[in-house]
Amino acid sequence: METSKVATSLSPPCSDTAQLEADPHREIISHLRQTGSQAGNTENLTNNQQTCTQDINAVLREMMNRVAFSASLLDSGSEDIGPFNAQTNLVFKRVIANIGNAYNPNTGFFIAPVRGVYHFEIFICGHGHASHGSGAVLFKNGEHIITAYEHQASHYVNGGNSATLLLEVGDVVFLRHWQNTRIHDNQNHHTTFSGHLLFPM
Structure with a gap:
């Protein structure tokens, strides 16, 4: 009886083990999400810069035509x-x-x-x-x-x-x-x- 109690108390619960195994994956997933978000922001920034450049060129052309x-x-x-x-x-x-x-x-x-x-x-x-x-x-x-x-x-x-x-x-x-x-x-x-x-x- 006592041996069984000791063994039970030394073994970690199954849910805690699953949580320990899942935590590294959560960090990786979170990192990937952040990276993807940054990539999207970079793409948006590039698109905005291209749009601004096109607008500036259009204004310059219009000014030259006046x-x-x-x-x-x-x-x-x-x-x-x-x-x-x-x-x-x-x-x-x-x-x-x-x-x-x-x-x-x-x-x-x-x-x-x-x-x-x-x-x-x-x-x-x-x-x-x-x-x-x-x-x-x-x-x-x-x-x-x-x-x-x-x-x-x-x-x-x-x-x-x-x-x-x-x-x-x-x-x-x-x-x-x-x-x-x-x-x-x-x-x-x-x-x-x-x-x-x-x-x-």
């Missing part, structure tokens, strides 16, 4: 320019708008930032003169595209023209003063050069 400018010949004051014996580059100094910064008020050059179809407008003003009209020429790179010209003997004269051009990245559009003519501008900013991107190609 191109428009307008400038008048004089920043201030009143002045007659010309006449000159040869065509002379015109620099429109007063910037009214320059979205995309494609127009340079120091050189008078518009440089296309993206390939696309652009529209340009020129308006010139002058004091009427018996010998000198008022004129300007729009150039694409070195190519003569259009001319705005007006001539009368007295009073103010105004002329204008416009053109739609397919431009490649880096193409330069600018104006030249037509030879032997006079152009006027003042605080009312009559003489202007404007352009904008219609759509990219």
Whole structure:
């Protein structure tokens, strides 16, 4: 009887043994679950980063596609320019708008930032003169595209023209003063050069 009691008291219960054997498996399972969760989080993070990168690129493309400018010949004051014996580059100094910064008020050059179809407008003003009209020429790179010209003997004269051009990245559009003519501008900013991107190609 006593031997049986001693043996019984020395033997651990079956449930405790099963618990000891199961505990290491629980830790492994828990670790695997955590690892799987972390892997899922990493995948989500990667997807989020890719989405953010795509969004940023889309915004940058949209910003590049916003191109428009307008400038008048004089920043201030009143002045007659010309006449000159040869065509002379015109620099429109007063910037009214320059979205995309494609127009340079120091050189008078518009440089296309993206390939696309652009529209340009020129308006010139002058004091009427018996010998000198008022004129300007729009150039694409070195190519003569259009001319705005007006001539009368007295009073103010105004002329204008416009053109739609397919431009490649880096193409330069600018104006030249037509030879032997006079152009006027003042605080009312009559003489202007404007352009904008219609759509990219």
